[in-house]
Amino acid sequence: MAIHKSAFKRASLPQLPPELWIDIHRLATESLSPLAAVYDKRSSNSDDPLNDLDLQRYLRAVRTLARVCRLWNSITRDLLYAHVRINARFNSLATALADPSTAAAVRSVRLSSTRFDYNVAVLRLCPHLALIVQPEFPRPGRVHFGPVVPLPALPHLTHLYWISSAWSADLLARVLHAAPTLTDLHLSHSSTIAPPDASDVPALPALRDLVLEPRLPHPAMLSLLASPLPVLAHFTLSPAHLTYPAFPTLPTVHTLTLADPSPQLHPLQLARIATRFPRLRELRYNVTMAAPLVQTPAAEAEVPPLLATVRLALASLVRMPPHNVTHLARLARAHLRLLLALHGVERVVLEGRWDVLRAASADDLEALLGELRGRGCVVEGSGFEAET
Incomplete structure (x- = not known):
């Protein structure tokens, strides 16, 4: 054929x-x-x-x-050109951005960690940025600065991810002043260079979601929290940050996430949380990070009065030794007993690898979860939902 x-x-x-x-x-x-x-x-x-x-x-x-x-x-x-990064090819990028239509198409930029002269040039050219990322400062690295020129307004900027250092602190302050519409700020500190001095932070009238990494030095954190944050609703920080005496009261926060990657156990200080976040409705933390304090008969008075939901996370652990599983099961039981003492909690969400505890402590966990359900608390996630 x-x-x-x-x-x-x-x-x-x-x-x-x-x-x-x-x-x-x-x-x-x-x-x-x-x-x-x-x-x-x-x-x-x-x-x-x-x-x-x-x-x-x-x-x-x-x-x-x-x-x-x-x-x-x-x-x-x-x-x-919707998502660009500043690197060794800056000259070709700058040539393209000289066309106003191309510059207007840029929605996100990953800044250089050393060429702050390039960073300022791109920020001045792109009026529609929604996301800016400042990465870690390298070690070693040569830093380049240009003339100090004002940044134009960044009216579309909503998300800012910034690893701060002594070199980038000035640019961070200028970006914050230029971005009144910022809704999400993820702030950390460089592990390769000395921390920046505390600086004045402008009011952030639209900021709703704030993440402060554990490495952030407390002067910088307190400087940020001292600025007006009238609509801040979601806050992520290390439990260690709560121990600073000057930590302010944040009455608008309704969701608090405690996060710290270090292996150190931090005390779960509910009384301090209740004081700092009087309108808290949801608390999130990892059971391997927080140690529940022994509850007193007056424990109910030490809990945020509106707290209704607690999310307990268990990180994914590969090839965990049996003695570690036993230790985690003990921690998990302690946290569930703590929740039993908090009668205002209406919902418990188990996230992550709770299934690894089944073999070590399934009966005990089921009994504690059964007590929570018995008083009307809803338990969700990780295979421990009530059978229907």
Whole structure:
């Protein structure tokens, strides 16, 4: 049977409007973009905007799809310049951003950790930035500064991820002054250079979500918390930060997450939490990080009066030795007994690898969870839900 050569010709692409091709391309890559990571509040597995590998993966995906056809190659430019990073190719980036239409397409930027002159130049050119990332300062590294020039307003900036250092503190203050619409701030401190001096922080009238990493020195933290934060609702910090005498009262916070990657156990000071966060409704922490204090008969008076939900996380642990499992089971039981003493708690959510404790302490855990359910508390997650 004769096979005609024309049978192997690649089918032509359908005749679609260019705007539709752009939407198809954007949908194929948007889940990998830096903005998708910061907007996804539901998933604990979101990409870390501070991780440059995630941004590189997005850029590779966009370039790969650009090879599908010449039309996609021409429209890929908008997607590539939506999320940029400042590196050794700055000159070509600056040339492209000299076109106002290209600069207006930039939505996120990963700044250089040493070329602050480049950083300021890009921030001055891109009026529609929604996300700025300042990565860790390298060791060793040469720092470059340019003339001190004012930043224009950044009215679209909502998310800021910043590893602060003595070199970047001034730029951070200028960005905060230029961004009255900032809603999410993730602030840490460099592990390679001395901490910055405390500086005045402007009012952040739109800030709703604040994450302070444990490395952040307390003068910088207290300086930030001293500024007006009228709508702050979600706050993440180390339990050690709560021990500072000058820690202020934050009456608008309704969700508190205690986070600290160090192996040290921190006391879970509910009385101090109740004082600092009088309207707290949800508390989140990892059982391997916090040690519950022994409750007194007056424990109810030491608990935030509106606290209704507690999320207990258990980190994923690989090849855990049996004695560690036993220790974790003991900690888990202590935290559940603490919750039994808090009669205002209506909902307990177990997150992470609670299944590893089943073999070591399944009966004890089920009994404690049964007591919680018996008083009307809803228990969710990790296979411990009540059977229906």
